[in-house]
Amino acid sequence: MKKVMAALITLVMVTLLAACGGGGGQSKPADTKEKASGDQKDQIIIKFSHVTSKDSVKGKAADKFAELAAAKTGGKVKVEVYPSSQLYGDKDELDALVAGNVQMIAPSVTKMVKLDPRWQYVDMPFLFRDRNHALAFFKSDLAKKLLNGDKLVSNDIVGLAFWENGFKNFSNNKKPLKTAADFQGLKFRAQAGKVLEGQFKALGAGSATIPFGETYAALQQGTVDGQENTFNNIDTQKYQEVQKYLTVSNHGRLDYAIFVNKTFWDGMPQDVRTKVEEALKEATEYEWQLASQDNDKSFENLKKSGKMQITELTAAERAELEKALQPVYGEFKSIITPELIDGIKNMK
Numbered sequence: 001m002k003k004v005m006a007a008l009i010t011l012v013m014v015t016l017l018a019a020c021g022g023g024g025g026q027s028k029p030a031d032t033k034e035k036a037s038g039d040q041k042d043q044i045i046i047k048f049s050h051v052t053s054k055d056s057v058k059g060k061a062a063d064k065f066a067e068l069a070a071a072k073t074g075g076k077v078k079v080e081v082y083p084s085s086q087l088y089g090d091k092d093e094l095d096a097l098v099a100g101n102v103q104m105i106a107p108s109v110t111k112m113v114k115l116d117p118r119w120q121y122v123d124m125p126f127l128f129r130d131r132n133h134a135l136a137f138f139k140s141d142l143a144k145k146l147l148n149g150d151k152l153v154s155n156d157i158v159g160l161a162f163w164e165n166g167f168k169n170f171s172n173n174k175k176p177l178k179t180a181a182d183f184q185g186l187k188f189r190a191q192a193g194k195v196l197e198g199q200f201k202a203l204g205a206g207s208a209t210i211p212f213g214e215t216y217a218a219l220q221q222g223t224v225d226g227q228e229n230t231f232n233n234i235d236t237q238k239y240q241e242v243q244k245y246l247t248v249s250n251h252g253r254l255d256y257a258i259f260v261n262k263t264f265w266d267g268m269p270q271d272v273r274t275k276v277e278e279a280l281k282e283a284t285e286y287e288w289q290l291a292s293q294d295n296d297k298s299f300e301n302l303k304k305s306g307k308m309q310i311t312e313l314t315a316a317e318r319a320e321l322e323k324a325l326q327p328v329y330g331e332f333k334s335i336i337t338p339e340l341i342d343g344i345k346n347m348k
Ligand code: LMR
Pocket: 051, 052, 058, 107, 108, 165, 191, 211, 212, 229, 233, 254
């Protein structure tokens, strides 16, 4: 019996070695190399442009997606990530996507206002109760409808997924902000769109749309007094170097969606696209984990830096701010659509 077993094991080993080309440990790298050089001929390149730094939540998730897409397609798909507005900034990344100069972008959804004003749902003050509320929206049919909106599709764009950043907080260089009255006369940098302009107006403040890549300089030079952003964006952009006061207000959200050029996406071989979709799904799960963790870490960094005076609003102070911002709903609910605003509000 033992002899039979030994003969069988030897046979299996010989067969395996033959299948590997008989080179033992050396055969594997050679195989991989051949495969890689074979793939490079018809490799599919996805240029992924974004505006935040490589170490931001979005930057890390974009790199993760690139890694997963390469691994799942055996190198057939190469995602080239261009962070920090290196390739295109806020002003032109959407045009670059439409033109097919890049294949993927992940803007803060506010910036989609250029194509469809409904994306400003995200700017409606105090619309989201907490993070789980935002995640529930990402998974909803309402969110799917937005990603596939007519105005996107007619511009050859389709949305694939929502990525999270988090709640925004105000910073400025003039004084601690606690009440609505404190905002009077200050000027803030805004991302884009009429809703954010209306938000600052409701507080008696002015605003200017400034691309993300130019915001640090605008704060440093005093072009504007303040801005609103997530802890992670504030920290990774080092706004603490140029802003003295931070108010933890959690008054609105900053979230992303992944958009692709539709002609490019539809033209990808089905089997490859399925793998890239899998990679994006995993990268999205990773991103949702990372966003809240990294925002918490960034808040700790901001506290530790000792550079900003931090004001945490009480529930009553938040309620007062929320009340002062109610006129924004009167002005914009019909534009963003009651379907979306009420749909989000009533979401469990
Ligand atoms: C901003 O402009 O403040 C943000 O949209 C940047 C980003 O992409 O997170």
